[in-house]
Amino acid sequence: TWDLTSLRCNFGSFCECDFRPDLPGEGPGLECDLAQHLAGQHLAKALVLKLLKAFVQDPAPNKPLVLSLHGWTGTGKSYISSLLAQYLFRGGLRSPHVHHFSPIIHFPHPSHIERYKKDLKSWVQGNLTACGRSLFLFDEMDKLPPGLMEVLRPFLGPSWVVYGTNYRKAIFIFISNTGGEQINQVALEAWRSRREREEISLQELEPIVSRAVLDNPHHGFWRSGIMEERLLDAVVPFLPLQRHHVRHCVLNELAQLGLEAQDEVVQAVLDSTTFFPEDEQLFSSNGCKTVASRITLFL
Numbered sequence: 564t565w566d567l568t569s570l571r572c573n574f575g576s577f578c579e580c581d582f583r584p585d586l587p588g589e590g591p592g593l594e595c596d597l598a599q600h601l602a603g604q605h606l607a608k609a610l611v612l613k614l615l616k617a618f619v620q621d622p623a624p625n626k627p628l629v630l631s632l633h634g635w636t637g638t639g640k641s642y643i644s645s646l647l648a649q650y651l652f653r654g655g656l657r658s659p660h661v662h663h664f665s666p667i668i669h670f671p672h673p674s675h676i677e678r679y680k681k682d683l684k685s686w687v688q689g690n691l692t693a694c695g696r697s698l699f700l701f702d703e704m705d706k707l708p709p710g711l712m713e714v715l716r717p718f719l720g721p722s723w724v725v726y727g728t729n730y731r732k733a734i735f736i737f738i739s740n741t742g743g744e745q746i747n748q749v750a751l752e753a754w755r756s757r758r759e760r761e762e763i764s765l766q767e768l769e770p771i772v773s774r775a776v777l778d779n780p781h782h783g784f785w786r787s788g789i790m791e792e793r794l795l796d797a798v799v800p801f802l803p804l805q806r807h808h809v810r811h812c813v814l815n816e817l818a819q820l821g822l823e824a825q826d827e828v829v830q831a832v833l834d835s836t837t838f839f840p841e842d843e844q845l846f847s848s849n850g851c852k853t854v855a856s857r858i859t860l861f862l
């Protein structure tokens with residue numbers, strides 16, 4: 564049987580599939596959701612919104628949008644990615660045009676690297692042929708078998724157009740903890756010298772994070788040429804979360820459960836959170852990662 568959508572998709576570069584971007588600042592939309600719910604990430608929020616708006620408004624982008632998210636555990640990298648999927652694609656993470664790769668699930672055996680390479684390449688190519696507006700999410704980039712990511716390089720640049728499908732409309736997001744310790748150090752030094760957290764700039768973090776990636780042989784970009792050829796549109800740093808950010812996460816979670824903010828619950832979650840460094844007790848050891856599960860203990 565003929566599927567009309569895929570027929571249109573195969574023959575036209577206009578195919579937008581499930582792509583329904585909803586980004587603007589007023590009313591519901593990604594910007595509003597991030598403003599309300601994303602705690603403590605002024606750089607990531609501004610950068611992602613700016614790049615995404617420009618990309619989505621461009622009917623013929625000259626390369627795919629390629630973002631690499633970096634930061635300590637539980638600081639919102641997966642969270643922002645799932646919101647992005649939700650506000651770009653009907654069905655969000657469950658849309659058939661949103662593809663999520665996790666090393667443990669998809670690439671568990673380093674000895675199968677050649678097969679993974681072949682499969683990944685044909686998977687990306689096949690899906691981009693079906694829909695130029697696809698989102699590819701790669702989690703835990705620092706746990707991938709070495710060499711795998713080099714098959715993606717041709718898809719991330721400006722010149723990959725095949726069979727009338729515009730490969731340059733895709734979005735690639737890469738997530739890792741690489742650079743997290745370095746970002747934490749900058750945030751700690753800022754705090755120690757009484758600088759506002761919001762004064763920390765991308766210009767100061769970007770080279771530090773890029774260096775950490777280039778120096779990490781376990782990161783998927785290692786020797787892939789992706790960094791060297793400047794195929795990333797942005798390195799997006801996530802700052803470590805402080806006590807008041809964790810509090811924000813607790814309030815988000817309670818609202819999500821349809822519950823009023825209860826001081827005892829907020830306090831109990833904060834009391835059970837561990838902070839570092841030892842002396843200052845400033846940043847949450849696992850960000851907001853275990854907030855949801857701990858809340859249920861105190862309700």
Ligand SMILES: Nc1ncnc2c1ncn2[C@@H]1O[C@H](COP(=O)(O)OP(=O)(O)OP(=O)(O)O)[C@@H](O)[C@H]1O
Nearest residue numbers: 600601602635636637638639640641642812851852
């Ligand atoms: N900055 C934040 N603002 C609001 N909520 C957050 C933030 N960071 C984390 N959370 C909450 O904590 C949960 C876990 O965070 P998330 O999975 O995004 O962490 P991560 O940065 O991807 O961590 P990891 O590096 O361990 O994968 C999210 O689903 C979200 O509910």
